[in-house]
Amino acid sequence: MKKILIVLTLFVTMSVTAQAQFLNFGIRGGVGMGVHLDDLADNSPIMAANLGGFVTFGFTNSQSLLAENFCLQTGLNLIRRGSNFQEVLEGIMSIRQGTYDAWYVQLPILATFRYEMPIREPGHYALLSVGPAVSYGIFGTLHDKKITPRLPQSDWNYDISVPAFNVLDPLDVSILFGVGYEYQDLSVMLHLDYGMTAVSTTPDALNISQEAPQIKNVPIGSNFAILLTLGYQFPIR
Numbered sequence: 371m372k373k374i375l376i377v378l379t380l381f382v383t384m385s386v387t388a389q390a391q392f393l394n395f396g397i398r399g400g401v402g403m404g405v406h407l408d409d410l411a412d413n414s415p416i417m418a419a420n421l422g423g424f425v426t427f428g429f430t431n432s433q434s435l436l437a438e439n440f441c442l443q444t445g446l447n448l449i450r451r452g453s454n455f456q457e458v459l460e461g462i463m464s465i466r467q468g469t470y471d472a473w474y475v476q477l478p479i480l481a482t483f484r485y486e487m488p489i490r491e492p493g494h495y496a497l498l499s500v501g502p503a504v505s506y507g508i509f510g511t512l513h514d515k516k517i518t519p520r521l522p523q524s525d526w527n528y529d530i531s532v533p534a535f536n537v538l539d540p541l542d543v544s545i546l547f548g549v550g551y552e553y554q555d556l557s558v559m560l561h562l563d564y565g566m567t568a569v570s571t572t573p574d575a576l577n578i579s580q581e582a583p584q585i586k587n588v589p590i591g592s593n594f595a596i597l598l599t600l601g602y603q604f605p606i607r
Contacts, residue, residue: 393426393441394606400561400599406453406470407565408591414454416471418595420561422447426482426603439484447476449505451542451563451593452534464518464526472510472534472569472593478503478546497559499548506541510534542593543567557601565592 404418424445429438452471459466480501487494515529543566550559570590 391428392606393428394603395423395425396555396601396603397423398445398447398557398559398599398601400559400597402561402595402597404451404453404593404595406455406569406591407594408453408455411455411457411466411591413456413591416452416454416469417450418452418563418597419450420447420476420597420599421449422476424601424603439486441482441484443480443482443499444478447478449474449476449563449595451505451595452510453591459516463520464516466514466516468512468514470510470512470514470534470538472507472538474505474507474540474542476503476505480546480548482548484552493554495552497548497550497552497557499546499550499559501546503544503546503563504541505544507535507538508540510538512537538569539567541567542569544593555603555605557603559599559601561595561597561599563593563595563597565594568592 399421400419402418403415405415406413422445424443427442429440450471450473452469454467454469456465456467458464478501480499482497482499485496485498486492487496510533511531512534513531516527518526521527545564545566547562547564548559550557568590569592
């Protein structure tokens with residue numbers, strides 16, 4: 371993935387003898403599904419969400435057709451990520467399950483290619499975007515529960531809710547992919563957000579201690595989300 375981004379950057383740099391120019395700003399929001407990628411637990415999705423604003427930069431004095439259809443986009447989003455999870459601890463015949471939702475501020479940097487569709491009415495564009503994003507956690511909740519059906523009064527059992535970023539790493543780095551459609555000032559995008567870093571490096575639940583289940587009960591994994599978003603840009607004319 372790093373090689374792809376480097377090649378894309380070099381190609382655009384060599385193809386464009388121009389200066390970046392501010393084109394427009396806009397707002398975008400959407401919902402989808404988010405899940406925690408973790409091999410040690412059975413996970414199911416929760417509702418993911420994105421809401422924020424963006425700015426778009428194009429290029430002037432271009433000598434390349436690619437550059438004329440190429441733009442850079444960045445902005446600031448408030449996003450929700452998380453997962454439901456369940457784990458069967460066979461050694462002690464216990465079931466651990468819970469939900470965490472984590473809210474981040476996200477800064478994406480997207481390279482976007484706009485292709486005008488060859489249809490009679492002009493102004494219809496297909497969009498393809500890719501780029502990195504850095505997110506930082508600001509609030510959220512982890513609900514974690516463990517039950518032992520054969521020993522309901524056991525000290526192993528617990529039911530806790532704690533701030534998510536007491537136990538999760540607030541820094542998350544991901545790669546964003548997007549395909550979409552644009553007409554006039556409206557756009558619809560399907561985004562894939564793939565986390566490249568583990569949001570928790572705490573030991574797995576198999577190694578927890580009875581004294582601190584709230585610290586060592588979070589599964590190791592990364593964030594993943596698929597979202598459908600609707601955007602509106604305010605063109606500078």
